[in-house]
Amino acid sequence: MRQIEGGVTAAKGFEAAATAAAIKYKDRTDMALIYSTVPCHAAGTFTTNIVKAAPVKWDMEVVKHAEYAQAVVVNSGIANACTGAEGYQYCLETAEAAAEALGIAKEAVLVGSTGVIGMQLPMDRIRAGVKVLAETKDGSLEKGTEAAKAIMTTDTVKKEIAVRFTLGGKEVTLGGMCKGSGMIHPNMCTMLSFVTTDAAISKEMLQKALSTDIKDTYNMISVDGDTSTNDTVLLLANGLAGNAEITEENEDYHTFLRALNFVNTCLARKMAGDGEGATALFTVKVIHAESKEQAVTLSKSVITSSLTKAAIYGHDANWGRILCAMGYSGAQFDPEKVDLTFESAAGSMKIIENGVALDYSEEQATKILSEEEVIVIADVKMGDAEATAWGCDLTYDYVKINADYRS
DSSP: OEEESOSTTSSTTEEEEEEOOOSSOSSSOOEEEEEEEEEEEEEEEEOOOSSOOHHHHHHHHHHHHOSOEEEEEEEEEEOOOSOHHHHHHHHHHHHHHHHHHHTSOGGGEEEEEEEETTOOOOHHHHHHHHHHHHHHOBSOHHHHHHHHHHTOSSOSSOEEEEEEEEETTEEEEEEEEEEOSSSOOSSSOSSEEEEEEOOOBOHHHHHHHHHHHGGGTGGGBOSSSOOOSSOEEEEEEOOTTOOOOBOSSSHHHHHHHHHHHHHHHHHHHHHHHTOTTOSOEEEEEEEEESSHHHHHHHHHHHHTOHHHHHHHHTTOOOHHHHHHHHHTSSOOOOGGGOEEEEEETTEEEEEEETTEEOOOOHHHHHHHTTSSEEEEEEEOOSOSEEEEEEEEOOOHHHHHHHHSTTO
16 A cells, blocks of 8 residues: 545546635635545444434435445535424535536535634525536546645645555555544544545445544544534445455455555545644654553543643643543543553653653653654554554644634
C-alpha cells in the first residue's frame, strides 16, 4: 500500500465539482458534488445524537434501503438540522434536482449539510448550485481538492488523502475527504467524511468494514466534547478496479480493511489537529491495559479533559491533570503503577514512574510540549491491550470562534 496524491477522485470512475452558491458564505465555494460514472455499493455510519439533522435521516434511508448510490451533494454554511418536515423535504428536493441534472434515480443521491443549526436551506440557490456542479464535474484531482475545500466551515485547511494497493492482482484505489473542526466528540461520527473506492466489494462487507473501522478512527477523536447533529461517514465502492468481489472475510477483505484504516486514521488526525483555534494535535496512547475497552476509556478521558488541553496549549508539563482525568474516567487501574511519558519531534521524556514524579527538566519538557504534535504515553502495566485517541489543545481562539459563530 502506498499513499498517492488526491482524494475522492483518485479512484477510477469518480468525479467531483465545487461551486459558490452563496448558501451562507460570500466569495467562497460552499457546495460540492461527488459522482460515480457507475452505480456504487454504499455504506454509512451516523451520529448517535438523538437530534439528527435532516440529511442524516435521508442518508440513513438511502444506505439501508436503496439498491445503489451514485452521487453525494454537500453544502456548507447551513446544517439543515432542527428544521422539521420542511428540512427533510429539502433533502428530497436536492436529490430530485441532482437526479435530473445527472440522469440518475433520486434514491441514488446522498446529501450532506454542515453549518449553523436551525436555518432552512435556500432551495433556489441549492438547485442552481446542483446544476452548476453537474455541468462542471470531472475526474481530475483538482476537482476533488476543490470539493474538499467547499465543505469546510471553520476548518482552516482542506482534508483529503488517497492510497493505492492490490487486491487479487488488481490495482485498487481508495481516497477520501472530510471536514471537521468544532462540535467534535468521539461518538460516531463527529464530522462529515466521504470515502470512495474502485474496489469490488459487496454491500454487506463494505458496511462491515466501515462499522468495524470507525471504532479506532473517527470514534477516537475529540475537540470539544460536543457530538454533532450531522455526523456522517459515507463509503462508496463502484467496483471498477476489476478485482474479484469481496463477499467474505478473506485475505482481500483484511487488505481492504487495512487501507480503509489508513485513510480514516489520516482523516481523523487531520480533524483533531485542526480543531477550532488549536495550535497542536494532542495524541494520547494508553499501553499495557487490561482490555481494549479500558484503554479506550482512559485515552478518551485524557483528550477530553479541558484542564489537560489547556496545559498542552501552555506547554506546561502538568502531569497531575492527566492522572486526574484517568482517575475519573470510570476505568479501574492502580495509579501507583502508572508511567507517563511526553513525546514530540523535540524528543521523549518520562515524567512520572509508578505514579511518582521523576527529576525531570521543566525546560526540556516545555520544549517537547511546544511542537505541532504532542504525544502522551500512559503505561498502566496491567496487560497487553492498547488504544490511541486524538484531540487538540484548548486555546483562547476556541471561545472567540464559537462566541461569534452565527454572526
